[in-house]
Amino acid sequence: MKLYNNSQSRVMTLFPLLKELAIEDQIEQIQVPYEEMHRAEYLKINPMGKVPCLVDQGVVISEVAAIFTYLADKYSEKGLAPSLDDPKRGAYLKWRFFCHGPLTEYMDLKSLDVSKEQIEKRKIGLAFGHEETLFAFLKQVMQQANPYLLGEKVSAADLYLAYWLVFAISFKLLPYLEEFKPFIQLIGSRNSMKDIPWFQKINT
Ligand SMILES: N[C@@H](CCC(=O)N[C@@H](CS)C(=O)NCC(=O)O)C(=O)O
Structure with a gap:
């Protein structure tokens, strides 16, 4: 390859x-x-x-x-991807689409400094809708992680979401909310993540 x-x-x-x-x-x-x-x-x-x-x-x-x-x-x-017949497969895939729909859209609008008023006008058609809803969703998900998004076993969804969150946080496109910390620290402590600079950046 x-x-x-x-x-x-x-x-x-x-x-x-x-x-x-x-x-x-x-x-x-x-x-x-x-x-x-x-x-x-x-x-x-x-x-x-x-x-x-x-x-x-x-x-x-x-x-x-x-x-x-x-x-x-x-x-x-x-073992990082649930099989096609595993009911967790849908929840697993959701994170890939979430990162490249609602989350990326939110990050782009933030980095382009689009005003709250403009976002409000378009919220029905925007993938993330409302900033408050996006934050509330992420907080809830992070709190429900047990300890990983799909339960006891780490999956590629954890690696993916954690990467995009720390990237957004380190560029100040997303706040580093208390509720995010246990999940982000858990994934950030994996050996595979040690060369990703965003994890160090958000902890300095
Ligand atoms: N939709 C693509 C976007 C890839 C992308 O924007 N890559 C940037 C680097 S992070 C790039 O290649 N930029 C070069 C350019 O636009 O000239 C993906 O998610 O892979």
């Missing part, structure tokens, strides 16, 4: 997963400098001109959430 990436990009989301699946040596990492992402050579691989992008047996997989899901399933024997 080839992973086209740039070490400053969201490819970092994938690194803990590669470690947990113990597949780092099966992936050739190809660095794509930002100035080369929109050149013909790379556009042949990903016409969106974005990284990361995984190529496995000639099939191109762009979108970090898709790559994450694909790898956790491909190496399902490692």
Whole structure:
């Protein structure tokens, strides 16, 4: 497999997963400098001109959430993805879509400094709806984690959500609420997370 990436990009989301699946040596990492992402050579691989992008047996997989899901399933024997007939599968998938729907949308509007009034006007059509609802949802979920999102066993959903939360918190796009701390500290203490700078950043 080839992973086209740039070490400053969201490819970092994938690194803990590669470690947990113990597949780092099966992936050739190809660095794509930002100035080369929109050149013909790379556009042949990903016409969106974005990284990361995984190529496995000639099939191109762009979108970090898709790559994450694909790898956790491909190496399902490692136990990080509930099987297709496991009822927990739906709850597991929800986190991938949540991060790339409501949460990313909220983070983008925050970083673009869109006013509360504008958000209020569009809230019915916005994926996260209301800031208060988003926070209340996240607080509830973090409090219900026991200790992981799906119960006693860690899954790729924990790695994914924790990554996106600490990224958002470290860029001050989300407050580091007390209710988030036990879950974030639990996931942050995993060996696979030790090179992710956002965990250190939010604790300094
Ligand atoms: N929807 C894509 C977005 C990927 C993305 O925005 N990647 C950024 C780096 S974090 C990028 O490649 N930017 C280069 C550019 O837009 O020129 C995903 O989730 O994987």
